[in-house]
Amino acid sequence: MLTLAAVCAGAVALPAGVAPAASTRVPACFGAAARDAAHPCKNPALYFSVTPRPDDALLQPSSPCTILPTKAPPSRVCAFGVSKQRAVATIGLLGDSHAPAWRAAVDHLARAQRWRGLTVRRSSCPFSFAQHYVEKAAADACFDWVRASIRFFAHHPEIKTVFIVNSAAYRWKPVRGLDPHAAAVEGYRSALSSLPASVKRIVILRDNPEAAGTTAACVERARSRGWRPDTRCAMPRATALEPDELADAAASMGSDRLRTIDLTRFFCDDALCYPVVGGALVYKDTSHITMTYSATLGPYLLADYRALGLPPTT
Numbered sequence: 106m107l108t109l110a111a112v113c114a115g116a117v118a119l120p121a122g123v124a125p126a127a128s129t130r131v132p133a134c135f136g137a138a139a140r141d142a143a144h145p146c147k148n149p150a151l152y153f154s155v156t157p158r159p160d161d162a163l164l165q166p167s168s169p170c171t172i173l174p175t176k177a178p179p180s181r182v183c184a185f186g187v188s189k190q191r192a193v194a195t196i197g198l199l200g201d202s203h204a205p206a207w208r209a210a211v212d213h214l215a216r217a218q219r220w221r222g223l224t225v226r227r228s229s230c231p232f233s234f235a236q237h238y239v240e241k242a243a244a245d246a247c248f249d250w251v252r253a254s255i256r257f258f259a260h261h262p263e264i265k266t267v268f269i270v271n272s273a274a275y276r277w278k279p280v281r282g283l284d285p286h287a288a289a290v291e292g293y294r295s296a297l298s299s300l301p302a303s304v305k306r307i308v309i310l311r312d313n314p315e316a317a318g319t320t321a322a323c324v325e326r327a328r329s330r331g332w333r334p335d336t337r338c339a340m341p342r343a344t345a346l347e348p349d350e351l352a353d354a355a356a357s358m359g360s361d362r363l364r365t366i367d368l369t370r371f372f373c374d375d376a377l378c379y380p381v382v383g384g385a386l387v388y389k390d391t392s393h394i395t396m397t398y399s400a401t402l403g404p405y406l407l408a409d410y411r412a413l414g415l416p417p418t419t
Contacts, residue, residue, distance in 0.1 A: 132384065133148045135151065138383055141371075152384075153328065163389060171183055173223070194219075199224075199268070204269075227246075230246070232351075233289065235288050258303070275350075286353075294357065305362055308366060311369060
């Protein structure tokens with residue numbers, strides 16, 4: 106099993122195409138391990154390293170997921186984690202395009218727990234009944250997807266645990282006297298409450314900070330000039346870390362089946378958020394994390410999940 110100590114010691118392997126250079130061997134302190142406060146880890150050899158390069162990151166896919174045949178929406182549901190035959194349980198991973206971006210981390214958790222995972226996602230569509238600023242046809246398509254996703258879980262009562270992650274960067278429309286933030290929270294509350302009772306546990310993954318439009322160019326320039334890209338191209342935390350209305354909605358509901366995991370500490374300190382951590386490029390664009398960095402978050406997602414003390418998923 107991939108352990109925190111093993112990651113920090115460089116005694117583990119990541120999938121091909123994720124680890125630096127041609128090797129799948131993980132250097133000490135690579136990626137999120139460099140921000141592990143419980144096991145402080147420094148590797149000066151990674152201070153000027155960037156894996157993958159920003160241009161290559163744009164071509165990097167999300168972690169593998171096998172498309173399943175479906176007779177009804179939502180479309181392109183896909184499977185990850187362990188095989189159906191080996192799984193002790195099936196979980197859901199639900200959200201917009203940030204769901205597949207986080208899938209490498211969730212896949213690590215799923216394999217450690219012997220879970221099969223099913224990704225249900227639609228790009229640019231938050232799992233919410235609030236309306237964000239988008240053309241009406243696109244908004245209607247998103248609401249159709251939310252309803253289809255709810256039906257999907259109702260038709261799959263074997264899925265007892267659902268992980269949800271959405272971009273926190275949506276701009277929401279005010280409604281019925283509610284300001285945009287309050288309207289967004291109410292829309293998320295409505296969607297979360299609509300998940301069937303067969304879903305016993307809903308785990309919100311607090312969204313990652315954002316990068317600037319100039320971050321990729323800054324990282325490449327720093328790398329080429331021998332500067333440290335992590336500190337040279339860091340952003341103020343107050344700018345990079347958007348409020349997450351999904352997490353706020355979960356916190357406001359007081360439901361026993363709702364939990365939130367926040368891994369912001371692996372992106373930011375109290376003042377800054379970093380585009381490169383432990384030699385791993387964090388962002389493939391302004392919003393989505395690379396599969397490389399997502400994979401290094403896996404052991405910490407596993408630890409935080411287990412720290413919730415939830416009963417076994419069966």
